[in-house]
Amino acid sequence: MAQQQLKDKPVAETQPEAAQDLTPTQPAPENAGTEGSTPVTVPEELPDKIDITPIAEADGSSFSNVLEGGKEIAAQIGQQIFDWLTSPAFLAMVATVFLGYYLARLTTKTLIKRVGFFRKEPKQGKALRLKKIAWQLRDLIFPAVLITLYAIASPTLQTIPVLGQNWLVKIAQGLAVVFLLYTIIKRFIKHPLVQKIVIWIAIPTAILKVFGWYDEFQIFMQEEAKLELGNISIPAWTVANILIFGSILFWIGRISNTKGKEVIQKQESIDAGTREVFSKIFEMILFGILFVLLMNIAGINLGALVVLGGAIGLGLGFGLQQIAANFISGMILLLDRTLKVGDYVLLPDGREGFVAALNMRSATIETTDGKDIMVPNVKFIEDAYENWTHSDPRQRYEVYFSVAYNTNIDMLEDILIPAVSKHPSVLQEPEKPDLELREFGDFGIKFAIEFWCEGIDDGENKFTSDLNFIVWRTLKKHGIEMPLPQREVRILKD
Numbered sequence: 001m002a003q004q005q006l007k008d009k010p011v012a013e014t015q016p017e018a019a020q021d022l023t024p025t026q027p028a029p030e031n032a033g034t035e036g037s038t039p040v041t042v043p044e045e046l047p048d049k050i051d052i053t054p055i056a057e058a059d060g061s062s063f064s065n066v067l068e069g070g071k072e073i074a075a076q077i078g079q080q081i082f083d084w085l086t087s088p089a090f091l092a093m094v095a096t097v098f099l100g101y102y103l104a105r106l107t108t109k110t111l112i113k114r115v116g117f118f119r120k121e122p123k124q125g126k127a128l129r130l131k132k133i134a135w136q137l138r139d140l141i142f143p144a145v146l147i148t149l150y151a152i153a154s155p156t157l158q159t160i161p162v163l164g165q166n167w168l169v170k171i172a173q174g175l176a177v178v179f180l181l182y183t184i185i186k187r188f189i190k191h192p193l194v195q196k197i198v199i200w201i202a203i204p205t206a207i208l209k210v211f212g213w214y215d216e217f218q219i220f221m222q223e224e225a226k227l228e229l230g231n232i233s234i235p236a237w238t239v240a241n242i243l244i245f246g247s248i249l250f251w252i253g254r255i256s257n258t259k260g261k262e263v264i265q266k267q268e269s270i271d272a273g274t275r276e277v278f279s280k281i282f283e284m285i286l287f288g289i290l291f292v293l294l295m296n297i298a299g300i301n302l303g304a305l306v307v308l309g310g311a312i313g314l315g316l317g318f319g320l321q322q323i324a325a326n327f328i329s330g331m332i333l334l335l336d337r338t339l340k341v342g343d344y345v346l347l348p349d350g351r352e353g354f355v356a357a358l359n360m361r362s363a364t365i366e367t368t369d370g371k372d373i374m375v376p377n378v379k380f381i382e383d384a385y386e387n388w389t390h391s392d393p394r395q396r397y398e399v400y401f402s403v404a405y406n407t408n409i410d411m412l413e414d415i416l417i418p419a420v421s422k423h424p425s426v427l428q429e430p431e432k433p434d435l436e437l438r439e440f441g442d443f444g445i446k447f448a449i450e451f452w453c454e455g456i457d458d459g460e461n462k463f464t465s466d467l468n469f470i471v472w473r474t475l476k477k478h479g480i481e482m483p484l485p486q487r488e489v490r491i492l493k494d
Contacts, residue, residue: 092160093168096153100172104146111141139187143180147173174210181206194251201244245297249290257283276341276358277334322378326361329377333358339380339387344456346386347375354456394427394454399467402444403475404483409437409445411478419474420449420467427452444483 115134150173157166181202189195208214218237225236261279270278333339339355345365346352353367363380365373379385388395403409413435420426420433433451440446449467457463475482 089165090168092157093165096157096169097150097172100146100149100153100169103149104142107145108142112138136187139183140180143176143183146176147180150176171211174207177210178203178206197247241297242294246294249294253287253290257286260286280331280334280360322376323361326377329381330358330360330363333363333377333380339363342389344388346388347373348383348385388456394430394452395456396431396450396452397457397463397467398448398450399464399471400438400446400448401468401471401475402441402446402482403480404444407445407480412447412480415474415478416449416471419470420451423463423466423470425453425455425463425466427454443485 150169154166154169154173157169182199185195185198185202189198205214208217221237221240222235226234260282264275264278264282267275339345339358341355341358343355344352345355347365351365351367351373353365353371353373355363356366356372357364358377362374362376365375367373403412416435417433421428426433429452431450431452433449436448436450438446438448449471451463451467453463455463
């Protein structure tokens with residue numbers, strides 16, 4: 001009875017689906033019919049193969065549907081792009097861009113052809129300086145005209161109801177601005193390194209401005225990108241400002257310092273020492289102002305910087321005291337004028353030369369053989385040295401010679417002094433040339449001629465050399481010989 005009921009009931013009511021699929025055929029247990037046993041359904045036969053054709057057909061159909069849908073979307077996008085490219089608004093913008101470019105080229109060519117100082121560099125004539133400036137600006141005509149034309153066309157397109165778009169013209173105008181900036185940099189900045197730095201800074205900045213990305217970039221550099229130094233967090237924007245504007249201000253400072261010193265040195269009504277003092281003061285004030293500007297640009301609090309500077313100065317003062325001493329000594333030398341550019345000095349170690357430059361740390365001494373000696377300024381304050389031309393450029397020199405004992409020495413002054421006085425560099429003031437008998441030597445009588453000249457006998461002037469030639473020729477002309485060392489040899493007999 002139990003087996004008959006099992007046959008009449010569906011398999012799903014007596015056994016799970018998984019068991020139906022996976023349980024192998026087994027003989028029924030002996031107590032299958034006893035009371036309390038669990039009935040088990042045993043399938044008579046498992047299928048050898050499962051037919052999956054309907055599933056494959058369903059999947060292929062889905063893939064075909066996706067492919068067809070993708071083709072339809074691509075076709076729609078392509079049609080929209082084609083419609084957009086062939087729309088009156090887009091075609092009007094393209095035409096405006098190309099027409100503006102053509103008109104700018106035509107206008108530039110006409111101006112250069114018609115205006116003389118645009119065609120070739122002016123060499124003479126009225127307002128020559130202004131013409132040269134205009135000639136240098138000729139490369140800026142094309143981008144300037146192009147920007148102007150696009151600036152006129154952009155609002156005009158937007159006001160036409162049928163068109164109403166001008167974004168492509170604005171992009172072209174922005175690129176023209178970048179091109180104008182690039183042309184200015186290439187034309188007026190000649191130093192290769194400075195030119196590259198300005199290009200790599202100015203051009204990306206201009207591009208960010210033109211396409212409206214500058215504000216987002218600035219926010220990212222200020223809030224996201226930071227330089228971590230221990231517990232101090234410095235925004236990358238601040239670091240970039242210091243590097244960029246520091247380089248620019250340093251370059252401007254160098255040019256301004258050079259030009260300012262040139263203007264000061266041209267003031268002939270002021271003596272050389274005072275001009276040098278003013279030049280150094282101008283340099284310190286200039287770089288002090290540039291430093292304050294750089295700190296303000298970087299957003300650094302100057303009050304905190306003063307405290308930090310005091311602490312650093314106290315710490316470095318001991319290590320840099322020699323540099324500070326040289327700096328202060330240089331200022332003292334410039335103010336009290338004990339040493340100035342152009343003086344001829346003799347150092348304690350015997351070296352001598354002209355003062356070629358007085359710098360903040362050292363003085364440059366140029367020797368007569370073309371060498372430069374860098375002497376710390378403090379040496380001129382602490383050590384003794386000779387300044388031959390500090391108050392008076394006139395110097396006294398001497399030439400030496402000897403004559404034999406049988407010479408009529410009374411005639412020497414009459415023949416030598418007039419000959420020496422004829423030299424163009426020999427002065428009659430403060431003293432006239434003078435002949436002095438210095439010594440009775442072993443082989444002759446030694447004389448010296450003293451004379452005054454203006455300047456230093458540095459090899460270029462050759463005062464002593466010229467007068468030695470004069471003495472030699474004069475003595476030879478009058479038959480006076482210079483003595484040679486003589487030895488008397490006596491032979492003694494045994």
